[in-house]
Amino acid sequence: MTTTAQFEKQTKNLIDDLKSVCANYGLGNDGNEFKIITQVFLYKFLNDKFVHEVKQLDDKIAKADNWEAVLREYNENDYEMLLMSMSESTARLQPKHFISSLFERQNEANFSDIFDNTLLDIAKENSDLFSVLTEGGEKIVLFENISKYVTDKRDDFCKAIINKLINFSFENIFHEKFDFYATIFEYLISDYNTNSGGKYAEYFTPHAVAKIMARCLVAGEVSNVTCYDPSAGSGTLLMNLAHQIGETKCTVYSQDISQKSSNLLRLNLILNDLVHSIPNIVKGNTILEPYHKDKNGRLQQFDYIVSNPPFKLDFSDYVTDLDSKENHERFFAGMPNVPKAKKDSMAIYPLFVQHIMYSLTAKGKAAIVVPTGFITAQSGIERKIREQMVERKMLRGVVSMPSNIFATTGTNVSILFLDKENTKGDIVLMDASKLGTTVKEGKNQKTLLSPEEEDYIIDTFNKHEAKEDFSVVVSYDDIKAKNYSLSAGQYFEVKIEYTDISPKEFEDKMKSFESNLSALFSESKTLEMEIQNNLKGLRYE
Known part of the structure; x- marks a missing residue:
């Protein structure tokens, strides 16, 4: 059985693989790399969560060797009923949106357009629940056209992304708790936790x-x-x-x-x-x-x-x-x-x-x-x-x-x-x-x-x-x-140490202090005379 530590390592490996693809296409440490990594990661997470929930709702899909094929056999009404049965926290996807569908289409012409349009379509169909608002009331949807950030070989770039996603599954980690996701999130954004000029606080406390x-x-x-x-x-x-x-x-x-x-x-x-x-x-x-x-x-x-x-x-x-x-x-x-x-x-x-x-x-x-x-x-x-x-x-x-x-x-x-x-x-x-x-x-x-x-x-x-x-x-x-x-610190008590001593011990201590002070004063006068004599000597040289 795969442990939480192994899930964590596999998830971090996926993030590293996506960063490696970006580096191979000239986007390593580029300002737009963060947008690609986080959106692709999110697409994969939502895809696998959808599959995970569908398998819980339909035992036939859960037992199928090829769950995509079973889902594609649903008629329109049955598929709509399936979507209505799902929790609201799960993004609604169509069979054409699945990562497996894109994987099958990767050799078609203009694959980067197919890839981008898939993400844009998912964002549009889920805009009501998954959009962030601006103060002016505009919606910032889930995904954007991400291949535009690559200047050359856009089709190859999107193929490389899909081939990294197809061999990994989030299905085994949906039972994980807060601490697991906090660790993954921090790892995901660790390279991007800066802002030019340092004008904002850290992205995570x-x-x-x-x-x-x-x-x-x-x-x-x-x-x-x-x-x-x-x-x-x-x-x-x-x-x-x-x-x-x-x-x-x-x-x-x-x-x-x-x-x-x-x-x-x-x-x-x-x-x-x-x-x-x-x-x-x-x-x-x-x-x-x-x-x-x-x-x-x-x-x-x-x-x-x-x-x-x-x-x-x-x-x-x-x-x-x-x-x-x-x-x-x-x-x-x-x-x-x-x-x-x-x-x-x-x-x-x-x-x-x-x-x-x-x-x-x-x-x-x-x-x-x-x-x-x-x-x-x-x-x-x-x-x-x-x-x-x-x-x-x-x-x-x-x-x-x-x-x-x-x-x-x-x-x-x-x-x-x-x-x-x-x-x-x-x-x-x-x-x-x-x-x-x-x-x-x-x-x-x-x-x-x-x-x-x-x-x-x-x-x-x-x-x-x-x-x-x-x-x-x-x-x-x-x-x-x-x-x-x-x-x-301004309220802490000032500590005073008390020691019990007899009157005779007190008198002896006081005499000792007086004797030490007298010796110090005498030494001070001797030093003062030496300094004055040295100064006189300097004046006459």
Whole structure:
């Protein structure tokens, strides 16, 4: 029997094979390689999932040596009934869409057109459920014409792709769970987890951070809740949160300015059985034009929010547009100043934090990655935001993470936890900065937390435990008394060691100190005389 480790290796081999085909046709490390790899991978996954479900619905197909031939014998009405019986998370395919059908047609003239048109047809027939929206309401469908990225021998390129897909099957891995797909997804996009200019956060947040956020946010059984990320990237935070709640017990919403991120998030949702949430995935500018609104036109509020927003970004082009009457309540702490130079260093994350506070339901909970400087800043927007978190009694805690937990940034980060039901206080402040092991990742240093260290953080936080030099439990009044600082270190007790000694021992110690001081003063005077004599000697030379 094939093990999970073997499935993982086979799946990674397929990804490597597809990258090898791209390299052979001049697309290695090309900006468009990512589009080809992710779309072909998704086509294969949807094809095999369709086959897997059909075999469960029709025993005759499951037992057939040639299931394609049996399916092609279905009349139109029977085939339509079969499609209606399938789960909504399975893409609807026609026999002509199967990879096996393309494999049989690979020697026909203009095969690249046949290949591209197949993908476009699948995208069109499944556009209602599988499309990502733009803020303007346009649909970004599943697939595009991918052979256009190859300048020569397009037919041969598409043949090579089909021949890599035909010898592999996903059918054996549909029973796998979240951790398997998280590993595969990270491997799939690992070569593309960069963005020119470094203007956006990583496409996936480190799993240690995502796991800590999800498990500290969700306590006990919850159901029928909404989850939101206003800067979703590829969705690692949302996937961890949805998995912690239960994929069938929540609906996911997101917005991200990057179309690349939105496409990756859609792929992540499909892999993690969250297809029902794809229509809620929006490509757009959350700060300028937040998309998700209720029937009255007000911004929608959510039960759970997770976010690793970009820390710095040049938004000087539209900062004045944000200063509107309808935004005054959302951005209660105001707008950052626009610097005359280095506009790309404008801090945009405080706007995301304010947006998240505004977007929580009455019982809402949130976890946000922020620069650690945010938790102690004594002026400006950051200070105002922290004051409001305390005054509104919605702060649950802060976990300051080890440095280099993100390999791509030297910025120290903390996780901010909000809970609008935490009105009585009991806030956990934690300094986890000394945990972890430093490893080299490319040119960068990265700190990795062990599973035991992750569990230690989560358990300490959830049990509201105070541990020496690690965590404290404070009240809202305690935080006000410390100038609204959320740094655990400022609340740790100063340790003073006491030693019991007799009066005679005390007197002897004092005499010893006096004797040492006298000797030091005497030595000091001798050195001073030597220096003065040396200076006199220098003057007369």
